Amino acid sequence: MKKIIQFRTITALLAITLSLASFCAEAADAVSPAAAAHEKVVIQVSDSIPGKWNLALNNARNLQEALGKDNVDVEIVIYGPGIDMLKFESEVGARIDKALADGVKIVACENTMKSMKLTKPDMLSSIGYVPAGVVELVRKQKEGWAYIRP
Numbered sequence: 001m002k003k004i005i006q007f008r009t010i011t012a013l014l015a016i017t018l019s020l021a022s023f024c025a026e027a028a029d030a031v032s033p034a035a036a037a038h039e040k041v042v043i044q045v046s047d048s049i050p051g052k053w054n055l056a057l058n059n060a061r062n063l064q065e066a067l068g069k070d071n072v073d074v075e076i077v078i079y080g081p082g083i084d085m086l087k088f089e090s091e092v093g094a095r096i097d098k099a100l101a102d103g104v105k106i107v108a109c110e111n112t113m114k115s116m117k118l119t120k121p122d123m124l125s126s127i128g129y130v131p132a133g134v135v136e137l138v139r140k141q142k143e144g145w146a147y148i149r150p
Helices: 001-030 033-037 050-067 078-084 093-100 110-114 134-143
Strands: 039-045 072-078 103-108 126-129 146-148
Touching: 033 072, 033 134, 050 072, 050 110, 050 146, 072 078, 072 093, 078 103, 078 110, 078 126, 103 110, 103 134, 110 126, 126 134, 134 146
Parallel strands: 039 072, 039 146, 072 103, 103 126
Antiparallel strands: none
16 A cells, blocks of 8 residues: 555656646747847947957957847947047047947947047047946946946
């Protein structure tokens, strides 16, 4: 009699385990791969060093190539001395235009521009603007964006 009870208990536990495994597999399949794989990355540039500018642009391009442009949102936030990257005569201007064409959002800090007495005509025409670069970084991180500072 004891063996019959043990057999029934083991059989019931096995059935529960298989049901749970099946349920977990179905739940995993229900999540859209595109939704699960979508990433959001914000990149900070606050240095007036062309090597850092190129590294930030390389990071953005590499993210898009590795994950697919449709699977990642990339924003580069530029403030402080890094604002030189976005001036009209910037040596990376062509790369910035390419990144923007590829869907990377590139924004300048208006607080920095104001303190450096820069106006929008001083800047590359295709970029965007945010009132405060550091506030943009804080908000993006609160929204779950990954943060990179090359």
